[in-house]
Amino acid sequence: MDDYLSGEEEDDYYYTSDQESLEGLDHDQSNLHPLSSSGNTAKVITKESLLAAQREDLRRVMELLSLKEHHARTLLIHHRWDVEKLFAVLVEKGKDCLFSGAGLTLAGDDPTFSPSSSMMMTCDICVEDVAGHHHMTRMDCGHCFCNNCWAAHFTVKINEGQSKRIRCMAYKCNAICDEDVVRSLVSKTQPDLADKFDRFLIESYIEDNKMVKWCSSTPHCGNAIRVEDDELCEVECSCGFQFCFSCSYQAHSPCSCSMWELWRKKCHDESETVNWITVHTKPCPKCYKPVEKNGGCNLVTCICGQSFCWLCGGATGRDHTWSSISGHSCGRYQEDKEKQLERAKRDLYRYMHYHNRYKAHIDSSKLEDRLSDTILEKVSILEKRQLQFKDFSWVTSGLHRLFRSRRVLSYSYPFAFYMFGEELFKDEMSAEEREIKQNLFEDQQQQLEANVEKLSKFLEEPFDQFADDKVTQIRIQVINLSVAVDTLCKTMYECIENELLGSLQVGIHNIAPYSSNGIERASDFISSREAGGEKCQASNSGCSSEDTSCSPRKRPRKEGIYRNNQTTLLDLNLPADVIERK
Ligand SMILES: [Zn+2]
Ligand SMILES: [Zn+2]
Ligand SMILES: [Zn+2]
Ligand SMILES: [Zn+2]
Ligand SMILES: [Zn+2]
Ligand SMILES: [Zn+2]
Ligand SMILES: [Zn+2]
Known part of the structure; x- marks a missing residue:
């Protein structure tokens, strides 16, 4: 491998072996892209921490408004567990408005109404007389029924999956029943159902929460992810799965969620293959086998011996001239049919163009994944050599950028398919406008593609075996290309x-x-109580990575290049604006 770097290629890069600018690149961390300097905001919520995460939000609302747990929960569910928004409504519109908006009615406690042992009471539902003290229960709304009737009501509601908002039995009463009452009445006779009730309540924290989503890995890892400020993001769970927080599918930017949804369906559908068959074959009118046309003649003959007209599919005799088939005329009909076929063919070829490129980059990224195993070996070999530089973060950093930009590249094809196709934005652009925009985009795409391929090529080189000066050259190329692909993606x-x-x-x-x-890789959730950093968590912001009081609890991660520890990843980052300093 002597000619791995030709003189011509060198001119394509932003700078060559200029030791001074390289020193600057390695040590100047002050020009990091703003995105990369912000701390982790996404949190992994495991089965164990789910309850703690939920309690924390409940407690804040209970304490501030002096509420019982089920009232706080009703408010939080109504506001989709967005504590900040709930507090904002409280400040703006007041307590009454907050409560009535969530359907929360708090009748003042009236002790004279509580059933006592001395009284015999009649349950309005089953019309039985029972001793008040042990057999009747009064809800916050003031309605009082016998325990058997309440238990029957709860059983139905829990089985319907309505744990979160079990309403009072009284006619037109919208009050939410006290969770403790539900639990104690149900668990007496049906402990399993009480467990189910609790599980539903806990899961409401994920299912009704705008900022929390189950990780969508298969098989499911059991974790959920909570994000802090923007739902429009992609996150990586501690199980390693990367997904789009908005739609829960695998990370797919720069495709929008709806584009990705369409593309996924399109790729999974057999419809394209079916389409191919309709373009290239016709069923025989006699035996219905698909017949392929070979040659320009529109009279085709099936292996069963039947002749038919390719244009209309109608059975014909065998004789024909250049312009007509004997005893057959399909007239105007054939024109429309032909246009339709042309269109289907064009659409199919267009889809294939984008799909092939999308698939090629996905396949490349799978092959490049294997690089991460071998590249650490290369680095350790280099480390033992007496090279003039000791820092090999450019290798892992370059590989990281390669993975990242390869993904961007592959998903840029379905994006372009929809952006410049007619399916979604037919009336949004004129044909000229579309062409200009498409050219602009494709220029960028091709530039990115060229640089990604070069970066891939250099990282695949057995550079640990190369002579010192060649390692130095490879290093320059990898650094330059890492910066270039990042800038192009941006x-x-x-x-x-x-x-x-x-x-x-x-x-x-x-x-x-x-x-x-x-x-972004989500960090482990720790409740403020556990961490002892009440203020930091409660403020819901300002939780920067430097703040030790709320730094994520480290737990041993699987060995791998990017999982060794989090600070390594940041240190490896290359300043994105190096290009401007050429
Ligand atoms: Zn009753
Ligand atoms: Zn009631
Ligand atoms: Zn996961
Ligand atoms: Zn999405
Ligand atoms: Zn046939
Ligand atoms: Zn012929
Ligand atoms: Zn015909």
């Missing part, structure tokens, strides 16, 4: 957000922002 996202999706009338297409460091 430019592409900006172009999509501003020029392409940003110019549309329909505002439903949004993409998760690009981050040079890759998709």
Whole structure:
């Protein structure tokens, strides 16, 4: 491998072996992209920490408003567990409005109404007379029924999956029943059902929560992820699965969620294959076997011996001239049919064009995944050699950028398929406008593609075996290309957000922002009580990575390049604006 670097290629890069600028690149951390300097905000909520996470929010509301747990829960469910929003409503509109908005009615406790042992009372539902003290229960709303009737009511509701909001039995009473009462009445006779009730309540924290989602890994890892401020993001669970927080599918930017949904269906559908068959074959009118046409002649003959007209599919005799088939005329009908076929064919070829490229990059990224195993070996060999530089973070950093940009590249194809196709934005752009935008985008895409391939090539080199000066050259190339692909990805996202999706009338297409460091890895959730950092958690912001009082609890992660520890990843980051300093 002597000619791995030709003189011509060298000119494509932003700078060559200029030791001074390289020193600057390695040590200057002050110009990090703002995205990469912000601390982790996404949290992994495990089965164990789920209860703690929920309690924390409940406690804040209970303490501030002096409420019972089920009242706090009713308010929180109504506001989809968004404590900040709930408090904002409280400040803006007051307590009464907050309560009535959530359907919460708090009748003042009236002790004279509580059933006592001395009284015999009649249950309005079953009309039986029972001793008040042991057999009747009064809810907060003031309605009082016998325990058997309450228990029967709760059983029905829990089995219907309504744990979160079991309402009072009284006619037109909307009050939510006290959880403790439900639990104690149900568990007496049906402990299993009481467990189910509790499980539903806990899971409401995930299912009714705008900011919390189950990790969508299969098989399910059991974790949920909580994000702090923006639901439009991509996260990585501690199980390693990366997904789009908005739609829960695998991370797919720069495709929008709805584009990805369409693309997924399109790829899984057999419809394209079916389409191919309709374009290329016709069923025989006699035996219905698909017959392929070979040659330009529109009279085809099936293996069963039947002849038919390719244009209309009608059975014919065998004789024909250049312009007509004997005893057969399909007239005007054939024109429409032909146009339809042309269109289907064009659509299919267009889809295949984008799908092939999308698939090629997905396949490459699978192959490159294997690089992470071998590349650590290469680094350890290099470390033992007496090279003039001792820092090999450019290798892992370069590989990380390669993975990241390869993903961006593959998902940029389905994006382009929909962005410049007719399915979604037919009336959004004129044909000329579409062409200009498509050219702009494809230029960026091709530049990115070229640089990604180069980066991949250099990282695959057996550079641990190379002579010192060649290792130095490889290092320069990898650093330059890492910066280049990052900048190109960033430019592409900006172009999509501003020029392409940003110019549309329909505002439903949004993409998760690009981050040079890759998709954010969620850190473990620890409740403020556990961490002893009450203020830090309660403020819901300002929870920066430097703040030791709420730094994520470290737990041993699987050995791997990017999982060794979190600070390594940040240190490896290359300043994105190095290009400007050329
Ligand atoms: Zn009753
Ligand atoms: Zn009631
Ligand atoms: Zn997971
Ligand atoms: Zn999505
Ligand atoms: Zn046939
Ligand atoms: Zn012929
Ligand atoms: Zn015909």
